[in-house]
Amino acid sequence: MSLILLAPEKMLDVIPGEVTIKGTVETGPNNGMSIRGYRFYKTEVDIPCMRDYELVRWKKGTSNLGFHDGSRWQKNAVHDDDVTILTRGESSRWYWMNDIEVSHIYISQALMAKVAGEVFQKDIDRIFVDHYPIVNDATLSRLMDTYEAESLSKEPGSGLFAQSLEIQLCIHLIRKYIRCGVRDEAISRISKSRLDTLQLYITTHLAGTISVKDMAAIVDLSPSHFVRVFGSIFGVSPHQYVQAQRLKRAERLLSTLHDVPLKAVAMDCGFADQSHMTRLFKEKLSMTPKEYREKSTFGLFCSLTVQ
Template sequence: MSLTLLAPEKMLEVIPGEVTIKGTVDTLLNKGMSIRGYRFYKTEVDIPSMRDYELVRWKKGTANLGFHDGSRWRKNAVQANDVTILTRGESSRWYWMNDIEVSHIYISQALMAKVASEIFHKNIDRVFVDHYPIVNDPALSALMGRYEAEVLSEEPGSDLFSQSLEVQLCIHLMRKYIKCDGQEETASRISSARLDALQRYIVTHLSGAISVKDMAAIVDLSPSHFVRVFATVFGVSPHQYVQAQRLKRAERLLSTLRNVPLKAVAMDCGFADQSHMTRLFKERLLMTPKEYRDKHAFSLFGSLTVQ
């Protein structure tokens, strides 16, 4: 595996849909903030860990938006001008039951760090943004709408106005949604003892939800700092590592427990459901769990076909 963070220009490779507003994603690849509009089709999707922070402004909502919080699905009704906030470095899972129209604003780590340092005198490694599936925040939505209008405008001064709105957006996020860790974090790596404790924690908690915050607490780091250090140590994101451990457990169970239903295997390994396990098996092993079991399973008492 390799550490792969989803860049804004790759969004349609993950979510089926089309671009409605070209925006600045392609022209501002190395800038602090960019924007693009989309129409996404009805789907269920696993969104990989993002490279940037992402703000979603809903233009056409849905009465049935699902967000998986790590343990269960949470259903939401979304209205136009509602906002979704996604942190960087942590994956998420969603479904929506009709086509939706949204605009995305992508904020780089560098810009957030600059504002955190200059305005709030904070180290960005000591702050963390949770996923916020839906927030009703008229001020944030208005800032996003104004930013979109200025970025697309050809009026004199629009560039300067857009830059000021970028700072305002970051300030608003830090005031309302970013959590600060009070600890000083100078460690650049995870000690062997804490690394062992972390790996034991992951293995013993695979059947349940394992969040970045939970793992970070084991090694006494803030979530954002933990994500960077973890990638340095393991070469993959925390989510990718946990996902790989779930797959390993599933492979072991499917190879040794032929009479256990696939749904039970998925639950024991911490997958959201059997279909989630099946998708990952197809992606990583190019076969379904049933095909894997048929190829590898054995039984001391003969074969028992499980549907």
Template sequence: MNDLIPPEDITKWIPGRKTIDSTAQGWRGLTLMGYRYAGLEVEIPPMRDYMIVVYQDADTSMRRRCNGPWQTEKLRPGSISLLTRGEQSTWQWDDAINVRHIYLGHSAISETAAQIFDRDLASIDIADRVCTTDNMIQFCLNMLEQEYSGFGVGECLFIDALRTQLAVHLIRNYADIAIKETHIGTLGSNLRKVVSEYIEESLGDRIHLEDLASIAGLSPFHFSRRFKLEFGVTPHAFVIQRKIKKAKALLLKRDLPLKAIAADCGFSDQSHMNRTFRKVLGITPAEYRRSA
């Protein structure tokens, strides 16, 4: 598809006040935007990504048209609209609305579908929906907002997991496709060792789910499921455990500043390490050092 519009250019077609923009966060295949709009009638161009709109305080009628008659739905807080990629449509609403946009990349859907369902994207149809309710999408939005605000503890690995979770959820619930059953095994002792060693050696860097999955020769979705069977926790939780374990060992060296320990263990800064310690252990690194 040519001339598809990326998320950061949507304001050229839908004028509004931007309230959230995750493009500087470096999330791969996933973007979170927030806007405040007045009542409008707009032509939405063919988008590069699948677009999920979550209405924060809506109480208005939403009308949509795409090569046919208008569809009208009453929107309320928590309502959700889905827009497929690569298709132009007209949307019209009367009242001011406050929204969150979640953009999911084409590769996230196509790769997930190929691995889980043994199909390519040509066999998948995710149609527009003017209004629906979806607790899983709302949950994912809440997690994304926490990460965006700096209150999350998983960074890129957690975002990778959320992206895969959203892709699976959309395909399962909104795509015209039959689900193919798959056998779930474990990683095996050799892969377990290789993956564990990679994580230990990379704690000071950003660890992406795709990087771990490629080591095992699996899709991110299959890797996550097998990893949890093998280790008892998700890859994100395991990495957090290892970061904390390494930090606890370094905290015993009284001459090392907390800032240096945070950097060496892969936390974005000392505050990030403090939040993680408090969330997981109930105490700060400084309190742990004093008690040790």
């Protein structure tokens, strides 16, 4: 699969034609849904992997639409209000024997996954959908037509109406055309090798920013699922764990580097500033970093364990 995904605003770079309805492709958020209308000229075209899922509502069809399924050409007659569904991340090959008029609705992976998660009330591992050259789905076509009208409308409440239609469109697709892989929390744990990699990452990046998103990516979990699994393993949140590791590092530095300024210790351990380090020392160890260093220098204790 190509690493360069085709964004909606680049569609005419691939398919010869013109925009008939400017729509919301350039004004809407990349993590939502957008619409644009086109007139495409007679052509044969290879469409590269797309960034978004795409719904095509046919306004002027063709008696000869060709779709290559990987082994042979499928020929279809397309009528007004028929719908084509294209998945993201997979290339496709097409031809049509006359100029056509269509409207495209682009649905981001983020929006589809969000709605799927709310539908199933679980973390969604993967979303599976195939290319559908033609579907005769009156409900889907009607939803697309209404969404187009509300997206272009200046009437009061049109924005809210369009947002509700976005959810309805996603739910309809999930019910009829999309298969969702629901993550099984009972078996989705962090393997020892990945856990070791994660802990090494944390200890070697304490001086910088360590986000939940970055940690989750290392162990191949969604951020929300990672937080739950991490808590079940360590008994604390990822944030609390990272803070504890920073305090342990600060203890070690204060015990061995007696001439390094406290400000430099705070920076090396990833605290926002010296006062931030001081607040956490008081909270966890009931003393300031300066007091800790002084007691360590005189050998009043060997080590304090941060929980």
